[in-house]
Amino acid sequence: MAITKDANVQAVVSKTVTINLADVTTGVDYEAIDLPPNSIIQYGALFTTEAWNSTTSDVLDVGDSASQNRYLNDGNIRSANALVALVPTGFVHPGGPLTVRWVSGGGTPTTGKVRLTVNYIQLGKSAATYEA
Numbered sequence: 001m002a003i004t005k006d007a008n009v010q011a012v013v014s015k016t017v018t019i020n021l022a023d024v025t026t027g028v029d030y031e032a033i034d035l036p037p038n039s040i041i042q043y044g045a046l047f048t049t050e051a052w053n054s055t056t057s058d059v060l061d062v063g064d065s066a067s068q069n070r071y072l073n074d075g076n077i078r079s080a081n082a083l084v085a086l087v088p089t090g091f092v093h094p095g096g097p098l099t100v101r102w103v104s105g106g107g108t109p110t111t112g113k114v115r116l117t118v119n120y121i122q123l124g125k126s127a128a129t130y131e132a
Contacts, residue, residue, distance in 0.1 A: 008126035012042055014119045019060075019100060021052065021112035026104035029068060032116055037095030038123040044071060044086030045117055051080040052112030057105030060114060062086055064098055071098070077114050092123060 015033045024030055035041075044062070052058035062072040070091060075084035098118065 007129040007131045009128040009130050010121045010125060011127035012119050012121055014117065016115060016117045018049075019102075019114050019116060021109060024100070024102045026102055029063075029099040029101045031097035032062075032100045033098045033118055035093050035095060035098060035118075035120060036122050037093075038125075039093040039095070039120045040090060040123065041071060041086065041088045041093070041118055041120045043088065043119040046072070046075050046077060046082075046084045046086075047115045047117070048077045048080055048082040048084075048113070049115055050111055050113035052077050052109060052114075053107075054078075054105040054109045055107030057103075058109070058112065059103050060084075061101040061103070062098060062116065063101075064093065065096065068099065068101055074103070077102075077112070086118070093120075 017032050058078045059074040060077050061069040063070040071086040
């Protein structure tokens with residue numbers, strides 16, 4: 001039996017958002033990026049552009065309304081120029097926002113900025129066709 005090849009070609013879409021310390025409160029989920037229905041994250045990362053300076057630690061979770069840390073649990077954002085990869089799961093997202101949750105290690109932080117980038121495909125959407 002042969003595999004039925006699909007001639008549809010999907011484009012990878014990239015979305016980016018910058019999250020500042022002033023945008024978030026520790027332990028609270030915030031909507032960060034909207035995904036269309038049937039999206040699958042192929043790659044994603046947090047890049048800390050300005051160090052976060054809580055007393056002992058600063059971490060960020062990336063998830064959705066059903067699972068607060070589906071794509072990243074406790075990503076360390078404490079050091080400037082730190083890159084923390086998301087963990088693509090193959091989960092077919094039903095559509096709607098990705099959320100982030102910052103957890104402070106205490107004190108009164110004064111600095112922090114991180115860039116969240118997500119690359120995804122959308123099942124059932126074709127950008128072109130290709131046949132060998």
